[in-house]
Amino acid sequence: MPVESIKQQVMSALDGAATSSVASPTDAKAFTDLVGGAVEGALEKQKLAETLSIQATQDPQSVNMQDLITAVSQAELSLQTMVTMRDKTVEAYTKIMDMPI
16 A cells, blocks of 8 residues: 555545644644654655665666665555554544544
């Protein structure tokens, strides 16, 4: 699942979420910035891994294989983290919606 798709899902959920009387709009903005920064970081790691992979395919001598493997591993870990964040966000939203009023 591409990171951009996850980013769009998370950001649309955050934009559409109603702010409660407990949380101030600045708190919601700070949380949005935190999640947005995490998504952007994951996206950058994906792009770096992709760039190194393409470069290694075209000219294997120009890329250190250890750097390539590290970049791909970091990209995979960041993607797994973003998927987990999305799943936990959906789970929390579902629990809140199931609460009686």
